Amino acid sequence: MFRNKMPRYEILSEDAMATLDAGWRRLVSEIGVEFMDSRARDLFSAAGQKVEGDTVFLDPEFVLEQVAKAPREFDLQARNPANTVHIGGDAMAFGAVYGPPFVRQGDVRREGTMEDFRNFSRLAQSFAALDSAGGVITEPNDTPLDSRHLDMTYALQTLTDKIYMGNVVSGVNARDTIAMTEILFGSRDAIEETPALISLINCNSPLRWDDRMLEAQFEYSAANQPVVLTPFILMGAMSPVTIPAALVQQIAEALSGIALSQLIRPGCPVVFGSFLSNIDMQSGSPTFGTPESGIGLLCTGQIARHFGLPFRTGGGLTSSQVPDAQAGYEAMMTLLPTFLAGANWVMHSAGWLEGGLVSGYEKFVIDCELVQMLQHEFTPLEIDEASLAFDAHTEVGHGGHFLGAMHTMERFRTCFYRPFLSSSENYERWMRGGAKDTAERATEIYQKRLEEYEQPPLDEAIREELEAYVVRRRAELGD
Amino acid sequence: MFRNKMPRYEILSEDAMATLDAGWRRLVSEIGVEFMDSRARDLFSAAGQKVEGDTVFLDPEFVLEQVAKAPREFDLQARNPANTVHIGGDAMAFGAVYGPPFVRQGDVRREGTMEDFRNFSRLAQSFAALDSAGGVITEPNDTPLDSRHLDMTYALQTLTDKIYMGNVVSGVNARDTIAMTEILFGSRDAIEETPALISLINCNSPLRWDDRMLEAQFEYSAANQPVVLTPFILMGAMSPVTIPAALVQQIAEALSGIALSQLIRPGCPVVFGSFLSNIDMQSGSPTFGTPESGIGLLCTGQIARHFGLPFRTGGGLTSSQVPDAQAGYEAMMTLLPTFLAGANWVMHSAGWLEGGLVSGYEKFVIDCELVQMLQHEFTPLEIDEASLAFDAHTEVGHGGHFLGAMHTMERFRTCFYRPFLSSSENYERWMRGGAKDTAERATEIYQKRLEEYEQPPLDEAIREELEAYVVRRRAELGD
Numbered sequence: 001m002f003r004n005k006m007p008r009y010e011i012l013s014e015d016a017m018a019t020l021d022a023g024w025r026r027l028v029s030e031i032g033v034e035f036m037d038s039r040a041r042d043l044f045s046a047a048g049q050k051v052e053g054d055t056v057f058l059d060p061e062f063v064l065e066q067v068a069k070a071p072r073e074f075d076l077q078a079r080n081p082a083n084t085v086h087i088g089g090d091a092m093a094f095g096a097v098y099g100p101p102f103v104r105q106g107d108v109r110r111e112g113t114m115e116d117f118r119n120f121s122r123l124a125q126s127f128a129a130l131d132s133a134g135g136v137i138t139e140p141n142d143t144p145l146d147s148r149h150l151d152m153t154y155a156l157q158t159l160t161d162k163i164y165m166g167n168v169v170s171g172v173n174a175r176d177t178i179a180m181t182e183i184l185f186g187s188r189d190a191i192e193e194t195p196a197l198i199s200l201i202n203c204n205s206p207l208r209w210d211d212r213m214l215e216a217q218f219e220y221s222a223a224n225q226p227v228v229l230t231p232f233i234l235m236g237a238m239s240p241v242t243i244p245a246a247l248v249q250q251i252a253e254a255l256s257g258i259a260l261s262q263l264i265r266p267g268c269p270v271v272f273g274s275f276l277s278n279i280d281m282q283s284g285s286p287t288f289g290t291p292e293s294g295i296g297l298l299c300t301g302q303i304a305r306h307f308g309l310p311f312r313t314g315g316g317l318t319s320s321q322v323p324d325a326q327a328g329y330e331a332m333m334t335l336l337p338t339f340l341a342g343a344n345w346v347m348h349s350a351g352w353l354e355g356g357l358v359s360g361y362e363k364f365v366i367d368c369e370l371v372q373m374l375q376h377e378f379t380p381l382e383i384d385e386a387s388l389a390f391d392a393h394t395e396v397g398h399g400g401h402f403l404g405a406m407h408t409m410e411r412f413r414t415c416f417y418r419p420f421l422s423s424s425e426n427y428e429r430w431m432r433g434g435a436k437d438t439a440e441r442a443t444e445i446y447q448k449r450l451e452e453y454e455q456p457p458l459d460e461a462i463r464e465e466l467e468a469y470v471v472r473r474r475a476e477l478g479d
Numbered sequence: 480m481f482r483n484k485m486p487r488y489e490i491l492s493e494d495a496m497a498t499l500d501a502g503w504r505r506l507v508s509e510i511g512v513e514f515m516d517s518r519a520r521d522l523f524s525a526a527g528q529k530v531e532g533d534t535v536f537l538d539p540e541f542v543l544e545q546v547a548k549a550p551r552e553f554d555l556q557a558r559n560p561a562n563t564v565h566i567g568g569d570a571m572a573f574g575a576v577y578g579p580p581f582v583r584q585g586d587v588r589r590e591g592t593m594e595d596f597r598n599f600s601r602l603a604q605s606f607a608a609l610d611s612a613g614g615v616i617t618e619p620n621d622t623p624l625d626s627r628h629l630d631m632t633y634a635l636q637t638l639t640d641k642i643y644m645g646n647v648v649s650g651v652n653a654r655d656t657i658a659m660t661e662i663l664f665g666s667r668d669a670i671e672e673t674p675a676l677i678s679l680i681n682c683n684s685p686l687r688w689d690d691r692m693l694e695a696q697f698e699y700s701a702a703n704q705p706v707v708l709t710p711f712i713l714m715g716a717m718s719p720v721t722i723p724a725a726l727v728q729q730i731a732e733a734l735s736g737i738a739l740s741q742l743i744r745p746g747c748p749v750v751f752g753s754f755l756s757n758i759d760m761q762s763g764s765p766t767f768g769t770p771e772s773g774i775g776l777l778c779t780g781q782i783a784r785h786f787g788l789p790f791r792t793g794g795g796l797t798s799s800q801v802p803d804a805q806a807g808y809e810a811m812m813t814l815l816p817t818f819l820a821g822a823n824w825v826m827h828s829a830g831w832l833e834g835g836l837v838s839g840y841e842k843f844v845i846d847c848e849l850v851q852m853l854q855h856e857f858t859p860l861e862i863d864e865a866s867l868a869f870d871a872h873t874e875v876g877h878g879g880h881f882l883g884a885m886h887t888m889e890r891f892r893t894c895f896y897r898p899f900l901s902s903s904e905n906y907e908r909w910m911r912g913g914a915k916d917t918a919e920r921a922t923e924i925y926q927k928r929l930e931e932y933e934q935p936p937l938d939e940a941i942r943e944e945l946e947a948y949v950v951r952r953r954a955e956l957g958d
Contacts, residue, residue: 006490007488009486009488010486012862016862019863019864019867023867027872034877034878054877206878206879206881207878236882237881237882239881240868240886241894241895242867242886242890242894243860243866244860244861244863245866245868281894281895283903284882285903286903287898287903288903289901290852290896291856292896294856319901319903320901321904321906321909321914321916322916323804324804324916324918325803325804325806325918326807327807328803328806328811329808329845332807332812332815336811336815340488340819355903366808373770373812377770380490381490381723383494383723384498385498387721387723387724388498388499389720389724390502390506393686393719396685398513398534398685398686399513399683400685402685402719402720403715403716405719407719407724411720411721412715415721416720416757416759416769416771417770418761421805422768422809423805424765424766424767424798425764426764430800437800437801437803438804438805438806439803439804
């Protein structure tokens with residue numbers, strides 16, 4: 001997996017950090033955080049925190065004590081050990097887009113289907129830049145609502161051998177996901193020993209954790225599976241319009257959720273989550289790849305490190321409706337700061353389009369190119385005497401060229417990043433090739449990848465057991 | 480103008496800098512640098528440097544003594560004082576694309592004309608993100624070769640009131656440009672006192688300065704007008720394939736050119752130039768917006784600061800043939816590191832397409848959006864108690880929204896960057912508006928800008944004198 005050994009780009013001064021620190025303390029203690037599940041409130045109450053109605057007023061020192069119980073970093077196992085990832089430290093793991101109800105293929109935008117879900121899973125398996133297909137890579141709208149989590153989990157488990165995410169729609173769904181993961185990895189002990197599922201728990205920002213998400217959190221944390229406690233903040237709507245206020249709220253929300261996980265099972269793995277952008281104040285539309293989201297992203301990394309926690313943020317976000325120039329520059333505007341911040345778990349790394357409403361086939365390919373370019377860019381230079389190539393200058397001389405130099409011949413295959421999508425063809429050659437723009441080339445690439453896709457091997461007995469589980473549970477759920 | 484008060488992102492360790500430092504010293508002293516103009520060689524010889532044939536073998540300490548004479552930063556005056564820029568320190572000045580023989584308008588790619596040159600000048604005047612139209616914003620191929628510098632300079636002087644660049648095709652052209660600038664600013668003294676022209680002197684890398692560029696350099700440096708001494712390096716062709724080797728060569732070339740300027744006129748303003756990317760090792764095509772160019776760019780900033788010099792690098796570079804997703808992500812892949820490095824003079828900030836062969840109207844608009852977004856992003860946050868908006872939380876409560884909060888109402892007009900090109904319209908609205916992608920919207924924007932363009936006022940006597948100069952010189956040059 002990729003490890004980012006380049007420096008972090010940090011923009012908050014010590015004074016700024018101190019101000020933010022005072023800010024979240026005041027929020028959790030004076031405004032408090034709502035937990036819409038009595039089990040959560042009971043745990044906080046039993047631990048000495050003040051509870052009024054659904055609101056828990058938290059002592060900041062208590063919160064920090066809980067946070068201190070969380071591991072700084074941890075492994076997340078894949079069924080193919082070569083694809084096991086590490087979450088935290090300098091490790092960066094990349095998962096595909098999560099959540100879109102629609103898909104876009106070329107000029108067609110339509111509801112996502114289970115076959116789209118499977119196709120995106122195959123693509124995520126195919127692209128080395130990705131560590132995971134994620135979870136809800138698109139909503140499979142042609143499957144029954146109550147049981148689709150079974151089909152999705154089965155697809156993630158069988159079509160990929162990379163890590164995958166847990167379903168969080170309800171406690172029931174979480175239990176099913178865990179049960180299927182126990183089957184895949186052999187036992188409950190196997191996945192409690194080394195977690196095998198990572199799950200997204202979104203805050204209903206501002207300052208409210210909803211009941212269904214909490215149900216799922218209870219299941220996953222109890223099973224020692226990491227949860228990503230994520231304030232869902234579009235500044236101007238779910239937080240005040242100032243970035244510092246959004247950062248303070250983000251800390252308050254993330255840490256309160258993390259504290260709950262530590263009450264459920266002390267020492268269970270958690271991730272400081274961030275999904276931070278802003279709305280267009282004229283239309284109210286969410287916007288992505290904005291300057292504000294870039295700043296928020298850089299600050300989030302620094303804040304998470306301040307609390308010693310692995311963190312999730314970033315991705316290839318864009319508001320654009322199609323995989324055009326805006327989609328390209330907004331995705332890069334998010335992904336490059338993702339690397340500068342050293343995000344540990346990068347959701348939405350590939351396929352995000354139209355503010356997250358659409359999983360785009362072409363955009364998926366584009367983003368994989370971007371992630372791979374940046375993985376290359378954020379690999380430290382080796383600078384030593386040999387790298388200076390003095391002899392090549394002796395060989396080539398003034399005004400010459402290095403194409404045929406010995407030093408070049410020895411290195412030309414590997415010296416530069418080789419794009420699979422970007423074109424540097426000269427105009428005549430590009431015209432002869434059909435004058436295809438990036439999106440058209442991306443179409444060809446994903447189609448070829450799907451044609452050439454090979455399902456990773458899985459023990460047939462395990463596959464049958466998984467299938468039997470899906471069939472039985474689907475019947476029980478009435479679908 | 481924009482000042483970048485954010486931290487610089489530096490990736491070279493002290494050890495790495497020391498290795499690079501040893502490298503350029505060895506290059507200039509053992510391989511030497513070719514100067515294809517006897518006046519240059521005579522100056523070096525008179526200053527005690529060894530000259531053999533066209534090659535000058537430089538004592539590194541001598542080079543550094545010359546470099547130390549250059550100003551660390553300086554002003555560059557525009558005829559509208561509001562548009563005067565500062566070069567160096569935390570100031571960043573942005574000029575449009577420089578050099579393309581072709582233009583692209585929508586689906587049409589054709590040779591550039593004088594009317595295109597004028598149109599791009601008008602656009603550069605129109606967009607606040609740009610400090611300059613640059614110089615050769617496109618080659619006006621429908622004008623005579625010998626006298627087109629007169630028409631170009633006249634256009635830059637009259638259609639914009641921002642700073643502009645000097646013609647460097649020959650000493651004759653440079654003298655004409657200086658003479659016209661003296662007319663515009665009133666006298667030779669006026670522009671020697673505060674420079675009013677910045678000019679690009681490219682190295683014929685590796686390690687050769689050509690005669691025509693040197694002729695221009697002699698004119699500009701003697702007139703105290705800044706020159707940008709720029710190694711022109713596509714790694715693999717004009718330098719070895721390793722980035723450290725390219726960096727060392729870049730230092731050797733830039734500093735040798737700067738040393739010459741200081742011999743011509745001690746204390747004259749200079750800029751450490753960088754144009755550093757790589758070729759595709761399979762096709763030999765130049766590539767831009769690559770990981771290697773991003774790394775080179777970051778290192779260049781650090782190196783220029785090491786020598787205490789203002790520096791030029793960056794821009795909205797791309798290999799893409801059209802303003803598509805690749806054009807967007809490669810431009811951002813170059814522009815974001817441009818800001819991270821804090822480049823002082825950013826050429827090619829708007830309009831660059833197809834590896835610099837094409838000035839794109841749509842790409843021009845796209846890049847202006849990117850520069851403006853990044854200027855916004857690289858403005859430090861103000862983090863204080865008031866910015867935390869505690870009262871807004873009291874007003875809104877858990878799970879509420881901030882759209883109507885007092886804190887929001889007071890700030891909604893200015894709180895976030897407002898794009899002029901990017902769209903966050905929802906799908907239905909976007910479809911009703913004609914489903915225009917970024918390039919189509921950019922077409923509408925540049926057309927509207929050209930329609931609404933107003934020529935900045937200029938004293939009629941000065942304009943007539945400039946025109947008379949152009950007419951007279953064109954006749955003398957036989958066109």
